[in-house]
Amino acid sequence: MAELRDEALLLRRIPFSETSLICHVITAQHGRIALMARGARRPKSTFCASLEPLHTLAIHWRSGRSGMGTLTDVTRGDALLPPALSLEGLELLAIVARLFQEGDPHGFSETKQALQRLNTTSGNERLLAAIWQLLNDAGWLGDLSHCWHCGEPATGMMHWQHAQLRCANCGTGLAISTGLRRSIDTCMAGQAVRFSQADHETWRTMLRQTLHEHGINVSSQCL
Secondary structure, eight states: OOEEEEEEEEEEEEEETTTEEEEEEEETTTEEEEEEETTTTSTTOTTTTTOOTTEEEEEEEEOOTTSOEEEEEEEEEEESSOGGGHHHHHHHHHHHHHHSOTTOSOOHHHHHHHHHHHHHOOSTTHHHHHHHHHHHHTTSOOOSSBOTTTOOBOOSOEEEETTEEEOTTTOOSEEEOHHHHHHHHHHHTTOOOOOOHHHHHHHHHHHHHHHHHTTOOOOTTTO
16 A cells, blocks of 8 residues: 655554554644554664654554554654643643544644643643633634623623533523633733633633533543
């Protein structure tokens, strides 16, 4: 079969047999795919040092009849995050791995944008901002200027219900103040903003509820 090439990001590595790995990657042109990296666990394997998350990867592979391809070559590119942000980057990739399933043609650009947001946002909100970016680009979120149910402009206290911003006439639930909406918009615009502890926890709860609404549960240590 013809060899395929693409730019990729590594989501997961799963040991297979004594010497190989099953790699889940998300690619620029082919979406999320699973590849067998034969011999990748051997100390002298050329794959061993290259198959690292949070780096751009240039991969070559051959499609398989059963659906899983075989990795034939990989070159590790630049790191997408500094070492200090690696843990948060891995937490973000864990959400990406649940959000975009195998065969999904989307996810590569969304993941890169979210990692960039993580790298450029300062303060304790950087992971929240990165996840918000990811979910917004995936089409799960919208802007905070109107009720997502009826479309009326957002004025005063709003509510977060079933992962949607709703006005008082359309729902009840987690209270979302004007100040929090303004802070989120400011943060997502790339400007520095100081969140109160209460607003930080509310934004965190909004994201947890949104992920849960779509069947993605995360531990409290992650988000």
